[in-house]
Amino acid sequence: MLKCIAVADLRVGMYIHEFCGAWMDHPFWKSKFLLQTDKDLQRIRASSISELWIDVGRGLDVAAGIPSVSTEEVAERAEQRLLAAAQSQPPTLNASLEDEVQRAAKLCARSKAAVISMFSDARMGQALQFEQAGELVEEIAESVLRHPNALISLARLKNADEYTYMHSVAVCALMIALARQLGLDAVQVREAGLAGLLHDIGKMAIAHAVLNKPGKLTDSEFATVRDHPEAGARMLLQSKQVSALVLDVCLHHHEKIDGSGYPHRLAGEQISLYARMGAVCDVYDAITSNRPYKPGWDPAESIRKMAEWKGHFDPMVFQAFVKTVGIYPTGSLVRLESGRIGVVLEQQSASLLAPKVLVFFSAKSKTPIAQEVIDLSKLVGRDKIVARESAEAWGFRHVDELWTGLAS
Structure with missing residues (x-):
């Protein structure tokens, strides 16, 4: 128990x-x-x-x-918070998921190369050159505008050895999508994106052996890792090329609303809106991504767990984030009341609880079934999501190929 x-x-x-x-x-x-x-x-x-x-x-x-609190009690509270977020409508899409995934895959490759180049300069102690950063943020913003779930979900599928670089791309996209959900203007949306792209640049001050260590960190190594926000802020301050907003997100994206975060233990309104946004986006991509020391969690399970973390996130910002990615984000494995198992494709305007799902397996007979896209918003009262599922538990190896249409 x-x-x-x-x-x-x-x-x-x-x-x-x-x-x-x-x-x-x-x-x-x-x-x-x-x-x-x-x-x-x-x-x-x-x-x-x-x-x-x-x-x-x-x-x-x-x-x-x-x-103490039981599993059931905590889960019930988390579900109540998520249900509150389910009352709003997802943003209007300007492209299909299939089309935007193809464009986003190419953008991910270009973005990775640009971030590696920029971060390598930082690791070598060279002057930071941000010429490409603005153009990159613009491209990412355009992709998010067409279909936010494509790039956000695709960037989550990074390999463990490329985590540091693609994490920056993913957080950039998440920050842009969240900023739009919060109704910020175009300039603020781009600044939020740039902040997401550069928020972890301080990790370039950490040795590769520590950053990618597959085992338990020593006290000294853990302290070094926790120093990365201040190391990044020093790099950005020396560059004299970014705004105070970008610098603030870099320095304070590990602060928590209850004051237990770092490096300055800020609380509540002491933490800027953008840093509170950065905290949510950073954690979501971190826990859904494969790391050298731990496999990532399923997107829907991650959203549920984050809803349980009392005092970690600003409730208003977290609720807006759930509206951005969905209660069952793209790529989530779910089981329907009908007994079919499928992968979530995209959110629907009717409800965040009724996304489009590609079903492919029967939980009852434990056998594959003909693949079919189910729009749950049109099946109210006839079928619905009843559980999150684990690909590992079912032995599914290529779930991501189903929604991306791309080879592993």
Whole structure:
């Protein structure tokens, strides 16, 4: 049985099932393990994590009288928050997903090359040249305008070894889409995009061996990684080529609304709107992407988990983000009431709970079925999504090929 407890109530002998926060908020490369030493206990308490899940079937339970929350209670609260976001309509699309994926694939390749070049200059200590950055943000903005889910979802499929570069492209696209959802003007949308593109440039001050380490970070390595916002801010300040807005997102995208973030432990309105946007976009792409030390989570599961993290995100910004990518983002694996399993293609104007789904498998007979695109907004009362599914659990290896139409 899983229970959500406060870090203050954690003790040696408990089995940690999952930390309630982003991966880089704690020094452990895995989230499931038996807590065996006081040193590891103190490392967790010294981190910005405030809550975590324990499995009382595999380790010690909380003492009598100490409050905990069940899996069902937390899930119910998260669902209520997501349902509130489902009342608005997704933006109007100017291109089909199929067409925009083809364009976005080429744009991803160009973007990766441009970011590698720019970030390599930063790693070598050379003067940063941002000539390409503005053009790149413009191209990404145009793609998002045509169909936001194409580039955003495609950039999520990056390989672990290209994460640092494509993460910047993905966050740029997410920031642009979120800025449009929040009703910001064209200039502010482009600035938000540039901030997303450059938010992690400080990671170029971190050695490759640490940045891509597949195992547990040492205390010293973890401290180095947490220094990247300030390192990036110094690089951007020295360049004298970016606005205060871009600099602020770079410096403060790891701050949390409850004041437990870093580097300055800002809280609430102390954190700028753009930094609050950056926090959501950064975490979403991080947890849905494959990393050297951990595979990414399913997009729909990631949205649900983020809704559970009390005090992490600005509620208004997070709700706008859910409206941007959907409760079941493109690429999510879902099971329908009819027993069919499919992958989400795109959101529908009727409801974020009723996207277009490409069904391809029967959960009842456990056999493939003829592929068919189902518009759930036209099947209200006859079929609906009843669960998120795991491709790994079902043994599906090429789910992403179904919605992208591209080879792995």
